[in-house]
Amino acid sequence: MITMGMSTLGYALPDKETEFIQHYLPQTAQKQHVWLNGAKKQTAIDILGHRYHKARAAYWQPKSAAESKSAKTVWILEEIGKEKYITIGVVIEKQRIQAVRIIEFRESRGWEVKLPSFTAQFDQAELTSEPGTRLNKHINGISGATLSVKAVTKIARLALYLQSTLPNP
Amino acid sequence: MMAKTSKTPFKKRFKARKIHFALSYVAATILSLLLVTGVLLNHTEDFQLNQVKIHNSWLLNWYNIDQPTVNKAYPVQQNWLSEVGNGTTTRLYWNQIPLPEVGQNNAETRIRQLLIFNQFIALLQPKTLTLLTLEGDIIERLPLPKALYASETSETSAPQFVTTPQQDLWLLKNHQAWWLNEDFTGLAEMAPPNVTKPLLDVSTQTPPQSLMDQIQSQFDSPLTLEQLILELHNGFFFGKIGPYLLDIFALILFTLIFTGIRLHLKK
Numbered sequence: 001m002i003t004m005g006m007s008t009l010g011y012a013l014p015d016k017e018t019e020f021i022q023h024y025l026p027q028t029a030q031k032q033h034v035w036l037n038g039a040k041k042q043t044a045i046d047i048l049g050h051r052y053h054k055a056r057a058a059y060w061q062p063k064s065a066a067e068s069k070s071a072k073t074v075w076i077l078e079e080i081g082k083e084k085y086i087t088i089g090v091v092i093e094k095q096r097i098q099a100v101r102i103i104e105f106r107e108s109r110g111w112e113v114k115l116p117s118f119t120a121q122f123d124q125a126e127l128t129s130e131p132g133t134r135l136n137k138h139i140n141g142i143s144g145a146t147l148s149v150k151a152v153t154k155i156a157r158l159a160l161y162l163q164s165t166l167p168n169p
Numbered sequence: 170m171m172a173k174t175s176k177t178p179f180k181k182r183f184k185a186r187k188i189h190f191a192l193s194y195v196a197a198t199i200l201s202l203l204l205v206t207g208v209l210l211n212h213t214e215d216f217q218l219n220q221v222k223i224h225n226s227w228l229l230n231w232y233n234i235d236q237p238t239v240n241k242a243y244p245v246q247q248n249w250l251s252e253v254g255n256g257t258t259t260r261l262y263w264n265q266i267p268l269p270e271v272g273q274n275n276a277e278t279r280i281r282q283l284l285i286f287n288q289f290i291a292l293l294q295p296k297t298l299t300l301l302t303l304e305g306d307i308i309e310r311l312p313l314p315k316a317l318y319a320s321e322t323s324e325t326s327a328p329q330f331v332t333t334p335q336q337d338l339w340l341l342k343n344h345q346a347w348w349l350n351e352d353f354t355g356l357a358e359m360a361p362p363n364v365t366k367p368l369l370d371v372s373t374q375t376p377p378q379s380l381m382d383q384i385q386s387q388f389d390s391p392l393t394l395e396q397l398i399l400e401l402h403n404g405f406f407f408g409k410i411g412p413y414l415l416d417i418f419a420l421i422l423f424t425l426i427f428t429g430i431r432l433h434l435k436k
Contacts, residue, residue: 031354036306053269055306078269085269 016103017076020089021060024074024099029060034162047133047158048079057162069166070094075159081107081148088152090122090159097125100156110148118142118149127160135160185435189428192421199418206402213395221394224386228397237388242376243283245290246303249376252280253384261292263305265383281319283371284330286338291330291349295319298340300353309353316345331365339365 021029033056036044044052058076065071072093078085087104090097100122102114112118118140125137135157141149213219223229229236235256242251251262259278261268282293289308290301296318300308317328317340328342338349339362346361397406404411 033352033354051306053307055302055304055308 020103021074024091028063030063032059048154069168077155079151079155081110081151086151088155092163095126097122110145112142112145113148113152122156133161185428185431192425196421206398209398218395219393222390223392224390232392239381241280241373243371244374284368330368333362
């Protein structure tokens with residue numbers, strides 16, 4: 001059961017997003033937001049190479065987590081591959097990626113990034129200490145899906161960076 | 170007798186030469202076009218011809234491609250939020266930058282109302298309430314309750330945006346009220362507030378020509394240089410008649426062969 005007042009407030013997530021959140025946070029998940037302003041906005045630009053298309057990024061944590069950066073967190077973010085947005089789910093716990101999933105792929109080419117053999121490469125990835133926005137693992141590309149691979153990698157970095165900005169009570 | 174026999178071949182030869190010359194100029198021109206386009210088509214990937222979008226008005230008209238036009242434009246401080254359509258699709262632009270698409274058809278994208286409230290922009294679309302910052306970043310896209318939907322083209326009774334002394338944002342329609350929650354994550358149907366103050370929509374204005382030019386130049390034209398060259402090469406640039414024109418060209422080449430042989434033999 002995902003609470004965040006979705007049904008009561010007339011706001012419903014797409015089914016695939018709900019399934020993804022329920023799969024990784026089967027207990028009550030609570031939706032939170034990180035506003036991309038100031039340094040966060042600039043770092044997001046540095047990672048993506050352009051402005052993130054939203055003023056805030058959504059994430060879900062167990063209700064008991066109270067916005068902790070070490071808690072298990074599900075991020076659902078979007079990035080353009082070549083022309084269209086790819087909706088990507090990233091699960092992070094203790095500043096490490098637990099899972100990356102392509103929730104919605106809208107491009108006509110580059111679908112290979114949906115394959116588990118590709119997304120599994122992100123497991124246990126974390127940001128390097130210096131400069132702090134790079135992955136500590138090399139992600140192998142896919143011939144014919146270069147732009148999609150870049151998009152997924154950028155979102156993995158962005159999710160890890162945003163996770164690091166959460167408070168640590 | 171001798172004079173008669175020598176006169177006739179000269180006349181025929183002269184005629185053949187005239188035809189040969191006239192056709193050779195036509196053939197040379199068409200052949201050059203086919204050679205150049207053929208070479209370019211052999212190297213489309215090298216030259217990235219499929220990446221070059223054609224924005225020329227005449228060519229777009231020739232292909233019956235609708236060019237983007239600004240349907241509505243709203244001034245937001247020093248910026249413009251515009252609804253840009255090209256016949257089949259509608260997109261929203263923040264100045265010259267297209268906003269991320271949620272749907273490109275008119276039924277989902279067109280702007281019904283726009284207002285500025287408490288340092289954010291509330292944009293009412295047929296099935297969505299989109300909230301943006303004053304810098305043009307999207308905060309949230311909230312699906313509207315069905316009671317607030319608009320039909321595809323008309324606006325029979327638009328909801329009214331109001332605020333309360335608590336500075337909340339409400340939408341009212343037919344004695345129903347929806348409250349925008351504090352973290353902008355949803356609209357909740359509630360009892361209408363007692364004290365309300367209507368909020369005024371931003372009126373549409375004509376944007377500067379420079380903005381319209383920028384939007385047109387960034388139009389994601391479906392016509393690429395590769396397609397243009399290919400259709401010049403195979404004749405379809407001229408429509409259904411194109412292949413027949415190439416047939417005529419083949420006949421011209423065939424005629425040139427015969428007139429050339431004749432001229433050669435009669436030398």
